[in-house]
Amino acid sequence: MAVMARAATTSDAFNAIAEPQRRDILGLLRAGEWPVTDLAQELGMSQPQASKHLRVLREVGLVRVRGVGKQRRYSLDADGLRPVHEWVGGFEQFWNESFDRLNSYVQDLKQTRQQEE
Amino acid sequence: MAVMARAATTSDAFNAIAEPQRRDILGLLRAGEWPVTDLAQELGMSQPQASKHLRVLREVGLVRVRGVGKQRRYSLDADGLRPVHEWVGGFEQFWNESFDRLNSYVQDLKQTRQQEE
DNA sequence: CCATCGTATTCCCATAATGGCATGCGTCAA
């Protein structure tokens, strides 16, 4: 039986964006289409590395490619980030928790003072 | 010099939550504190596996532990998810894009019809 | 058809992750 190792980077968006350089790529792509070489240079990585990262992003559906002459222009396909945003969003109330508690404490203080005045 | 492989799961929240079972653990912890064994049973994983996942989550600061008798109770510390939410949130306008385009197209149609009427 | 430019792919390597199993360790009750 196959011993399972870490999930493939191409298994889903969660794994794909775990790599910082891939997040950088996605960030750049918000500005529009990019040919591989320009992208690589802009981010200070080798062309092969850029191509490899782009392949992962393509396989999980986070980017699209379009051939323009000899170039391949990559663009963002952010839909795949939505599930990630939703999953993480499910925890929003928990990181606001301490703030909320502080907030209601401040409200209590205000009320108390008004009653005292 | 050290050849770089995939980033450690403990390097940040992005890597830590790439693993589905760790996301499941975090999900459960929204309900409150859990002793390791219960957690493992609830999620159908072995106790050692649960402990290992919890260690990763602890190292990136997504969970806290508290000793209660012989037990160790884990609880959520969601603050670390905030950067993830913010990063992904930076793409929100892009996954709404196609919808927005459709929407403005519909608006145009309406206006056109009103002008025709 | 051939040379060239822009990319993708392949190979090699050191690192590390996950799951199963066995075992070590700390705390509490007799």
Added chain:
DNA sequence: TTGACGCATGCCATTATGGGAATACGATGG
């Protein structure tokens, strides 16, 4: 002190990663 219980760790085998360097591939221009 001795057991027992609850967890954490150690070790193994298997798999896959990201980086570097070399190379293969596809489209375009002569």
